[in-house]
Amino acid sequence: MATPPQASPGYSKTITPQIDSPSPNPDRSPTVPATSTISPGAPRFPPPNLRKDQIPSPSIKNPTVLSPANGVKTGSPIPHLSTPPGPPVFTSPVRPAAVPFRTSPATPQPVAFSSGSSLPTSSPPHFSNGSVELQQQLPSAIEESLPNGESPCVLFSAQKVLKQKKQANVPSLGFGVLVSPGRETSPGPQVIQRDPHRCHNCGAYSNLYCNILIGSGQWQCVICRNLNGSEGEYITSSKEDLRNFPELSSPLVDFIQTGNKRPSFVPVTDSRTSAPIVLVIDECLDEPHLQHLQSSLHAFVDSVLPTTRIGIILYGRTVSVYDFSEESIASADVIPGGTSPTQENLKALIYGTGIYLSPMHASKEVAHQIFSSLRPYKLNVPEASRDRCLGTAVEVALAIIRGPSADMSRGVVKRPGGNSRIIVCSGGPNTYGPGSVPHSYTHPNYPHKEKTALKWMEGLGHEAHQHNTVVDILCAGTCPVRVPVLQPLAKASGGVLVLHDDFGEAFGVNLQRASARAAGSHGLLEIRCSDDILVTQVVGPGEEAQIDTHETFKNDISLCIQLLSVEETQCFSISMENKHDIKSDYVYFQFAIQYSNVYQADIARVITIRLPTVDSVSAYLQSVQDEVVAVLVAKRTLLRAKNYSDAIDMRTTIDERVKDIAFKFGSQVPKSKLYRFPKEISLLPELLFHLRRGPLLGSIVGHEDERSVLRNLFLNASFDLSVRMVAPRCLMHREGGTFEELPAYDLAMQSDTAVVLDHGTDVFIWLGAELAADEGRSAAALAACRTLAEELSELRFPAPRILAFKEGSSQARYFVSRLIPAHKDPPYEQEARFPQLRTLTTEQRTKLKSSFIHFDDPSFCEWIRSLKVVPPEPS
C-alpha cells in the first residue's frame, strides 16, 4: 500500500478543537484525572498536522509488521491501525442507473445489475473551441512539485486513475470520492475577499493547475480548456509572482462573496443569535424518564452560548409555548394539539406581548425553572397510547422561528445566517393531530393512516427546510416511536433522528452537540471533472438541483446538488467511471461549495484536485485507499438495503464483490481454481467482512427501526464516522495507561486486560474477569478506557452510546458479536493475523483458548476461503 504513514483524519479529527462549540458535557461525571490513564507525556494521538503541503492519508494502514514484543502503541507518534490485512475483495457490480444522482434512502431508484463491463454512459457535450492546442504552450501556474492534491474535505478511493476504461470501470472495486463540504480544515483555508475568476465557457474556477499567460493574464480552464481573461489581474512579471494568488497556489480556497448584498457584513459571534434553537419536549413521560430528561435539559441550558436565543415548547394533547417575558415565573400559552394551529392562534402568539425566543443570558434562570417545573404523566394510560401532538408542536415551533417577518412581502424578510434548529425530545410515537398514527398497529386503517402521516411529516420537513430550519429528533426510552413516520421529518429538513436507551448521558450529550453544530444554509455543491470522467452516482444529504446557469456559462455541465444543511459531520459519496480510455497524463476534479455560514457571509469554497493517470494496474492498486473504498462500497450497498430482507441480500453482493476483485485484479493460484486477493489492497476484504457482519447489514441490531436509523445516519455520515460504523477499532489497555491497537478479533478478549471497541455509534469497554477481580487495577483500567472512549468520540455527532461491562456478563454479548471470531483458526493463522498472541505465555494462550464458547460464525479466513479466494497475506 502506497499510503504514506501520516496522520489519519480519524485521529486528527478527534483532537482538532471545534470552533465555537461550547465546552462539552458539563452534565457528565468529571473525567478521571490523567495520571493513571493514557501514556502521559507522549501524545496519545498524532498531532493534527494537516498542513497545506501535506497529503493526509485517508486510510489508516499499517505498513510495518507488528513486532511480537511490541505491538503498535498509541503512544508512538503515528498510530497504525493494525487490522490484519484482509481478504480480497470482489464483484458483482452495482451498476449505476442512467440518472447519476440518487438521493439517499427515501427515493432510491432501481439499480440495474449486470456483471458485464458495459456501462450506460451519457455523452456530455464535447468541447472543441479551438483552445486545445494551447495546452502545450502554456506553462501552468506553478509547475514543479505540484501536489496531486488531496484535501481533508475530499478523499479519493485512489490517488491514481487507470487509463483503460475496461480496467477502470470494474464496478466491484470502483472509483469515487468522499466530499465533506462543511468540514473544518486545520489550519483554515486561504480566504479570498474578492470575486473568483470563472471560466466563461463551463463555469469552473481558476486554480493552481491552470496554464497562465503572464503577459496577458489569460488563464486556461483545466476542465474544458477554454482560454479566459482575468481582467488583467493575472498579469505578472514572473511565474513566481502568481504564487501570491491563493487560488493559484492552494488546492482549497474560500472566496467570501462581498458583492453589494451585505456591504456591512460583520463577522461577529453575535450574529449567530439570528438562528435560534427551539426545544420541543414530550410531556408524556413517566417519573424516571422525566428525571433523566430534566438533568439533561438543565445541563443543556448551562452549555448554550449566552447569546443563543432559545425557545421551549411542550407537547402532549396540547402545545404549551413558554413565555420568557415574566422574569421569574414559568408560564406558557396553550394551543390545542388536535389540528394544525390556526392563523388566529399563531397571530396571538406572534403579535402578542409574550417573548418566546430569548437569548440565554437573559433567560437562563427562567429556563431552569421551566425544566424544574415539568411533571410526570398522570393518567393511567400505557406509554404508547398517550396523546402526543408532535406534528402540531413542530408547526408552532416553525411559526415562532419565522416570527412576524413571515407576513412581510418578499425581499424584506431578513435572511438569517446559517440554519435555525428545532430539537424534538421524544419518548413515544406521534399519536394525536396532524401526522399522527393510531396507538395500535391493529387499527383497521393503520397502513393507510401511516402512509398519510408519513407524507405529512415529509411535507413539514420540506417546509422547515424552506425556512432554513433543521429538525433533529432525539428519541429515548423503550416505547417504540414509530421511526418510519418520524424519519421523513428529520430527513427532509436536513436533520437527524437518533435513538437512545434513555434520556441520560448519551442523550444529554447529543442534545448539546445538536445545538452546537455550526450549520450553513443555502448550500450548493457543484462537481466538475475532466471530460474523461463520468459521475455515476451521488449518495448524501441533498438533492439534485436544476439550476440554469447557461446565461452566464454557455457550457456548464456541472452536476449540481442542493444541500439541506452544510455541516462538518456530513459527507457526499460520489461514484465515478471513465467515459473512454484516457489519453492525458492527468485528470482534474473541481468541487465548489457555495453556502451562507453562521456569520451570514456567503462563501464559495473551491477545491481542485489533479490525479495522475496510469496504465499499470499494480500502480493503480498501490494507490488505492482501502478505507475510502470500503466506505464508498458500504454507502452504495446500504442505499439498497432498505429493509432487513434487502440487507440479507446485500451480504451476498459483498461476497460477490470480494470474489470479483480477486478474479479481476488478483492472480490465479497455479493448478487450482482459487484466486489470490491482490496484496496491494489487503485491508479491504476484512473491512467488508466487518460490514457484512456488523450493525448495518448483519444481525447484531435487534429491531428493524434501529437498523433503519443507523442506515440513515450512515448514508449521510462523514468519512470518520462512516469508517468506524463499517469496521470497529479495537484498543487494548496496557499497564501504564497506554493502549495497543489490535485487529478487532475475539482473540483480544484476554482475561487480564481491558479492551475498548469503537464501533462508531457504540463504544464498548470490556473488562476481563481476571482484571476485574483486582479492584485497584480494574478501576484504573476502567478510568483510562473511559477517558479514551470519550476522546475518541469527542467531536462525533451523534455521540455514541458508551457501555462498560465485565467478561461473562450478559452485556458482553454486544461486544463479542462485533469481533471477528478467530478462536477456531489454526494457531499459525491466528499468529499471522493477530501477532500480539506471540507475546502471551503458553499458560495464557491455553486460558484464552478455553475461554471461548463454541459458535458457528465463520472466521475471516473461513469466510474468504468459502468464496474460493485465498486470503491476502497480512502486510
Ligand SMILES: [Zn+2]
Ligand atoms: Zn471551462
